Amino acid sequence: MAQLKIEPEKIDAIISKWNSDAEFTIEMMQDVQDLYRHLPRQALMRISKATKTDLGRLYHIATFYKAFSLEPRGEHSIQVCMGTACHVKGATRVMDALARTLDVEPGKTTPDLKYTLEGVRCLGCCSLAPVVAMDDEIFSHVDSSMVTRVMRRHERTMRERGEEGDA
């Protein structure tokens, strides 16, 4: 994965999309996170200057909300739903299995920056519990023994999408 180049004009475009409104700094940061899969320091500095909010306040936001990370996250995100419904149907076993397969602790990113494994609160489709979301593809009724199969199926969809030139 090429090291992500930070283009200031893209950050400024995001800031002006939310017309430099200090009440929408969180939305700006979400767009930056989507673009670079983390919040580069340069982005926080530019948002701070444009919205006239101090860097400390943005830094608190960046380390408070789950959506943000200061370090680059993996190219693909694997989210295991840890909602109550999924929990009672074995979500913890699924998380352990994924952690073992990817050899990475929950909440961390694989060294090759390919996968980030994290537990999320509730994806809101409890009737499919236990649920695992890989990027925007949702897998239902996942149990700990299906983990390797699910990973392979996701890679196949990624390849299909890859061929269609999707970014």
Added chain:
Amino acid sequence: MPKLDLNNFKQEAQKFRSNLDAIPSSLMVCHCTTCLAAGAQKVHQALELELEKRNLQNKVRVKTTGVTAFCAMGPVVIAQPSGTFYGRTRPQDAPELIEHVAEGKELERLLFKDKDGKTIARQEDIPFVAKQKPVVLRNRSVLDPTDINDAIAHGAYEAIFNLLKKETDGEAIIDIIHRSGIRGRGGGGFPAGLKWKSARKAAKERLEPVFVVCNADEGDPGAYMDRSIVEADPHSLIEGMMIGALAVGATEGFVYIRREYPLALERLSNALDQARKKGLLGKSILGSDFSFDIKIHRGAGAFVCGESTALFASMEGKAGEPRAKYVHSVEFGFRDKPTVLNNVETWANIAQIINNGPEWFASMGTGDVSKSPWSGSSGTKVFSLVGNVEYTGLVEVPMGMTLRQIVFDVGGGVEGGRKLKAVQTGGPSGGCLPESKLDLHVDFDTLQEAGSMMGSGGLIVMDERTCMVDVAKYFVDFLMGESCGKCTPCREGLSCLHEILHRITEGKGKPDDLVLLEDLGAMLKDGALCGLGQTAANPVLSTLRYFRDEYDAHIEQGRCPAGVCKALIKYTIEPDKCTGCRLCVKPCPTDCISGEKDKPHTIDHGKCIQCGTCMDACPEDAIRVE
């Protein structure tokens, strides 16, 4: 598409209704997050392709719809007007489906079969749906949420039209809401009428703007009714907020919605755009002098932001840190101005109350709200019935139904006929109630005495394989990760609760741990700054109260009766059940399962790390845990 105003609204609505009936039958494909996950998109495309091939567009129409409430059977397709329910549809079923619907026949193969194998064609006749009384979900499987004309055809914006046409004054609107007795569906249960009244008064007295905000953070895990309402019927939410704004004199509204709900976010923003283009939102709505617009704020992942002051902090572009609520947000809320904050479900009821009158709403539910909203729970409540229950999905029932009725009559009882252990309501602020408490009525007040609460409506059914100490630990771990860390009781209290519960689940519990749990619980209840902390101990205290025996088993005998706590359990293969299919051998991470093909296998307990993969993989349920 002409802009609507007070003169042409009636005819336009009529026009939409008539071209709705022009094409007799339609296939409503459910596009909720769950059905989409199950492949609804491909089914929809296949149906449209088939329709073109047979050019039956003038006889049958394929439409998108919101939550059909029977998510377990996704992708769901409902044939209208007959209301026939087709579950687990696949793209290859398209030809047969189109053909049957065009000729008004039922496709037997895809019909619903209940657990005794009986086929039930119409969705309304399935017990899970029949026992419900949809008010907020009335448009499910009927309305296309992506098309505002369809919504108007189903009565959307009629209430605001009438209010503007009759120039009803704000106080009168508030009086209607007050007399309906409607209380906050977000879990707080505060009468909406009182809230609106004090916000309006504060704004008038201080000559300051007042804001109308919708709390769509829906942080409770296991609850997804707000998501479904926004996905299925976004205009009911918009119209409700407009009526609220008209009542309190607001011109600016906000919806604070979780970013983890991309589909709901998309449905809401394009519903807002469509409403603006129609002249139903923004400057001089329907040509009147009432202006109101709604902006969306996207939550970035913090359960605490469901709490009002933390929500406002987040909307002001800050970290979601609550502040003292000794002065209510109706006086000093968002931007320290008077603010009306209500939950999605509360807003979605408002238009219905205006259209059908407060008496209609008060007639549903329990208690007599004519004297005061506090003395009852009027209207209906949407529950998300999930966990080890036969039929999972959204259940909208009048307030006051008993837990037993919801779980057994509507939900079809515990999955796979297992024994029920507990029902958890109120999310992390709620509690776990045992089988003996199932006859309690579910409303704003009754569950409180039993140590739980109705909360936002999450209703998680737990069977005997659930360990209640593990459930308490689950909720404490959840809250520990979600506490904002500002106040000592919650930040340190949850760490200490976590420490004690982990020791107990690892068999290192001490008898006086239970006294500590109670002390910490009392301190949290009195000492914590906001609702998250104040109710954080409820799951622990309610499991202690009703499942003391499980705690004792863990502490005194180092045993986990439900077979969940890893450190205390052993997996063994039951020789008589094991068919030697070897499905469990490959996924086992430590290769500790051995035996010949088609012969009973054994687990080498030395190497086993109790990961439970074999139990999940085993088709014969041949692996015993104790």
Added chain:
Amino acid sequence: MIKVTIDDKRLEVEPGTTIMAAAEKAGIFIPRLCSHELLEPYGACRVCSVEIEQNGRTKVVTSCNYPIRSELTVRTNSERATKTRSMVLEMMLARWPKVKVVKDMAAHEGITQARFSHPLVDNNENACILCGRCVNICRNGVRQNVLSFEGRGSSRQVSMPYQQVPAECVGCGACEWICPTGAIKMIDDPNGSADWDRIRRAGMVVTRELILFDDDQCQMRRKGTSNLVDVMNDYDLLPVHNYRFGSHPDAKFVQSEVFASKFVTNGLPDGCALGCDMACAHAADDFELQTGPDKGKRVIVDGPEYETVGGSTNMGIFDPRWILEMNYYCDNYGIDTISFCTLMAFVMECYENGILDKEKTGGLELNFGAKDAAMEVLHQMARGEGFGLVAGQGIRRMKKKFAEEYGADPKFLQDIGMEAKGLEYSEYVTKESLAQQGGYGIALKGAQHDEAWLIFMDMVNKQIPSFEDKAEALHYFPMWRTWFGLNGLCKLPWNDIEPEDNAQEKEPHKVPKHTQAYCDFFAGVTGREVSADDLITMSERVYNFQRIFNLKMGFGTREHDAIPYRSVGPVTEEEYLSRQDRYDEQLKELEGDSVAGMSTAEKLQMLRKHREDRYAKLLDAVYLRRGWTSNGIPRIETAKKLGIDKVDGLVELLKEHGAH
């Protein structure tokens, strides 16, 4: 007022008073940790929990931020309150067992050992206990917004972004001062000062007052010195049309609120000195220039200070944008805004009186209020072209040129040319304050009020009526205020912010508490203990030396302390008539009823005689008090007393000029 009972003590409080404040009023102490006199209530530690009872229902609330809005009963040590408090402290003890303040407060509740272990136990004695005081004082108190929290839940910690000290940190030390556990350490100890801690404690005296009172006093942090514009206009002291008048209805267009709310928007005061948290220098951000070489650029304008606004009203210009643009170009051209404004006011009065005309100004119509023409002169001055070259010489040289070359009446020019010792007057109308006329006239460097600002004491308070009183003031304050210059310090923290009990001091104008803080500062730096009087002697020694230096350079005598009549009284009839009742009354007091029949011209003349005579008597009294001869030259014995007589040639110089 609202009735409230706290631990059976009944009292009445203003609505909105917090329970903790009410308890303090009733002499009851409630333990607290994150709450502090200087801080906005934060409600994080919960140690101050109390139980309240209201219409039959009881609940536990934090007393630091619970506003009393209706009658209620409070019990600070009820069973539920103490249980909550002791449990909170027990958990803190579990996590931070070695921190003194936690151990003491826990012991107070009878807890010496936690019954459970804490996963994040930290045995550091100076551990941060997340009370948030430092973040609170940095954000809401000193308003530099440097510290903030990071993370959430159990990973919450105090931090600066990326753990680096940002530029906004002015090093005021408030966070270190207010931290209850010593978790914050200031790392820089500049120049090996004798007692760094004493310096910071002295600084905190002012920081405390800024946090508590600045918003109700001069709002230095929000507005800076421009807060005086509206005040001077109210007291008829704001110079208008070359000091002819003291106020103008259009002053409201340039009052401080206009700049604070519309133009000074950068939110971060650009404090001119490291360590100063008054930080009263403000900047207008993103300001688009309309004229000059940088036309069209969006720039930061450092200002406007009061003088720049007062100077503009002096020219009859009341346009805030113009003022900012002039401020920008003066700064960038290296021209002092006061000199530019006062000399332009002089030029405009000359133009209005026909001394100058379009031909002489190179086509510029320089009436009062001609802002575009005035801006053009400024640019010309910088380019060294046209009329700019003439005006750039300053008032003293212009008076000579206009009399010699344009045949103007030198006496009239002397009256209206507001300069003394060659320096243009700073922006206060001193007609009604003899003491300030002296303050300007006798000042060593020329008419600048940094030596003495006595207008309120003299004209408004009427506290120094006699010549001796005025002389005493014109001794003490110039000496005291010179001391700031000697130590590279700013005078504003001395009396632009005031302790709450200053009014009760014996001599409130000297703000003794702050004078003591400067003594502590001096002692903290040098290790030498000094009293307030020592500081005066230090300045007196330098001040007299400077006076003698002026003497050596051919100045420094009585004649050089002369001042233009415009700063003493009305020069023209128009001025007399604009304040007629004030002047008539004064003349009646001086001359009795014969004044009634006189013409304005006669009254003008008589008033002038009296006022010029008063100024002469003032000089005598001041020279006497300062130990100078009647010609304003320091006596030899004064030089001896101050120990500057040993400077070779000094005594001879004094003798040459008749001192003995």
Added chain:
Amino acid sequence: MPILVNGQPREWTAGLTVSMLLEEMKFSFPLKTVFVNGKRIPKSEHSRKTLSDGDKIEVIHMMSGG
């Protein structure tokens, strides 16, 4: 009988409070202390304290200056 403000006589009207006097005299400078017959009147009571005929008022402005 007029009242004395900083030694200057001034005509008194019934119901005149300290803050009304300050308003009238345009004494808007914040750093000032009011004494009535030698007794200090704290700022919070300025609007409540009414002046009586013949009172001797001192409004002491603390020094300041740009």
